Amino acid sequence: MLVRLRVNGLDFRIDVKGNERLLDSLRKLGMKSVKEGCSVGDCGSCNVIVDGRLVNSCMMLTVQARGAEVTTCEGLGSKESLDPLQKAFVDAGVPQCGYCIPGVLMTAKYFLDNHPKPRAEEIRDILEGNICRCGAYTKITQAILAASNRPKRRPMIANR
Amino acid sequence: MHELLEFDVYAPSTLGEALTYLSGEGKGSRVLAGGTSLIPEMQKEGSRVTRVVDLSGLSDLRYVRKTQSTIRVGGLTTIRELAEAKIFDDRYCCFRRLEHDLGFVSTRNMATVGGNLAAGADGDLAEILLALDGQVVIRNAKSERMAEPTNLDLAEDELVVEVRFADLKRPVSTWFNKFEKRKENGKGGITTTTLMKLKDDRTVEDVRIAVSRARGRKTGRVAGAESELRGRTPDAENIGRALDRLVAEIDPAGDFRGSSRFRKQVTRAMVKEGLGKCLEKLDHERRVEGAGQC
Numbered sequence: 001m002l003v004r005l006r007v008n009g010l011d012f013r014i015d016v017k018g019n020e021r022l023l024d025s026l027r028k029l030g031m032k033s034v035k036e037g038c039s040v041g042d043c044g045s046c047n048v049i050v051d052g053r054l055v056n057s058c059m060m061l062t063v064q065a066r067g068a069e070v071t072t073c074e075g076l077g078s079k080e081s082l083d084p085l086q087k088a089f090v091d092a093g094v095p096q097c098g099y100c101i102p103g104v105l106m107t108a109k110y111f112l113d114n115h116p117k118p119r120a121e122e123i124r125d126i127l128e129g130n131i132c133r134c135g136a137y138t139k140i141t142q143a144i145l146a147a148s149n150r151p152k153r154r155p156m157i158a159n160r
Numbered sequence: 161m162h163e164l165l166e167f168d169v170y171a172p173s174t175l176g177e178a179l180t181y182l183s184g185e186g187k188g189s190r191v192l193a194g195g196t197s198l199i200p201e202m203q204k205e206g207s208r209v210t211r212v213v214d215l216s217g218l219s220d221l222r223y224v225r226k227t228q229s230t231i232r233v234g235g236l237t238t239i240r241e242l243a244e245a246k247i248f249d250d251r252y253c254c255f256r257r258l259e260h261d262l263g264f265v266s267t268r269n270m271a272t273v274g275g276n277l278a279a280g281a282d283g284d285l286a287e288i289l290l291a292l293d294g295q296v297v298i299r300n301a302k303s304e305r306m307a308e309p310t311n312l313d314l315a316e317d318e319l320v321v322e323v324r325f326a327d328l329k330r331p332v333s334t335w336f337n338k339f340e341k342r343k344e345n346g347k348g349g350i351t352t353t354t355l356m357k358l359k360d361d362r363t364v365e366d367v368r369i370a371v372s373r374a375r376g377r378k379t380g381r382v383a384g385a386e387s388e389l390r391g392r393t394p395d396a397e398n399i400g401r402a403l404d405r406l407v408a409e410i411d412p413a414g415d416f417r418g419s420s421r422f423r424k425q426v427t428r429a430m431v432k433e434g435l436g437k438c439l440e441k442l443d444h445e446r447r448v449e450g451a452g453q454c
Contacts, residue, residue, distance in 0.1 A: 001169065017166060018166070018167050018168050018169030018212065019163065019164040019165065019166050019167050019169075020163075021163075021164065021199075024163060036162065039162040039200075039203050040199075040200035040203060041196060041199075041200065041263075041264075041266065041267060044264070044266065047266060053240075053269040053270075054265055054266045054269055055266050055269055055270050056196075056266045056267075056270070058162075058199070059195045059196055059199040059200065059270065060195055060199075060270065061169065061192070061195065061199075061212075061214065063169050063171060063214055064192070064195065064214055064216045066171075107265070107266075110265070111265075125260075126265060128264055129263075129264025129265060129266055129267070
């Protein structure tokens, strides 16, 4: 089945089988930030934004995302110019093993887009859907709070 | 990678196409709405799904609207759209609470009303609709029927297309509660839904209490506890009597998450809180004219 996707501002036409998940397709397209964790929507490692909605890409078939605009962590910023959110994570020294961080960043991006001035309690609430086995939640919360106080970057920039 | 076993996908663009397919060449297909129940199910070993009907193209079934005195919710409305629908003011805190209590934000963005109901009678929405005396509209290629939210008995060629219930008339308040150790997408927590309507003399005109695992694993209303409150003042003594009756009336199945006795006591505490929240809202409405917040 031929599916059109717009990923991080770039258009793709891909031939997928019915059973292919969005997670699998995105990784094949080179978006390796999208990580497989629990595969049933409990850990948030595969979180991406599809047409402005945060979703678990492990629970979405690529066919379901046909024609959609998808944002992954690669679409947030580049090595030369990090998104304020990514910069805040670096400044706070958030990542330990780093496996969960792309999913956390997408959750944070979605959250800040919808709640520009959040309280720490609200951030902790939204992070219920992201499991960090290193237990970096305190620093993650601090970084998201710090990012909410920085000027916003223009969303959805194609970086490649 | 936990790739899914191969299956074919049919993606209709209208409800008619979907129903025709399900009753003809697509007989035996599994229906994919939001995917939060079906995809995890297919991840399990031994899942033998060969055909899937993807309903994501049927945007006509995404709505929350009021016609005359009936609220209608389309089957493909997402839980987030339901929880945030502007039509639901402070009378419908039960729906607003889903924004806090049903899974994660990503789940609420994906899961649909029809999918939640079709996934089983023990879901959160079935319980809320039971308390609202709601009905579920089910359709196949030839006909339409109405069903109780906890007893859909869906055939292979049928789809949940709409949910209906009478718009609540003030002064009325509702509340939904969930107890679970950690948020997750599976079922197994304890949930309660309460509705209370007061007369001018502050006696209870109507009260409805729906709880998960009322009997065994079945969600149900607790008629005895409701009757203890109807026509009486909702003071601590009468509420206490109703709660005692509730504990005697329900018989929840225990499991590794909690014994039957544990579930009874937690259900009691949650219904107490739910009734308290309803009263709080109603008293607020008396003191301050106009809608409050959930």
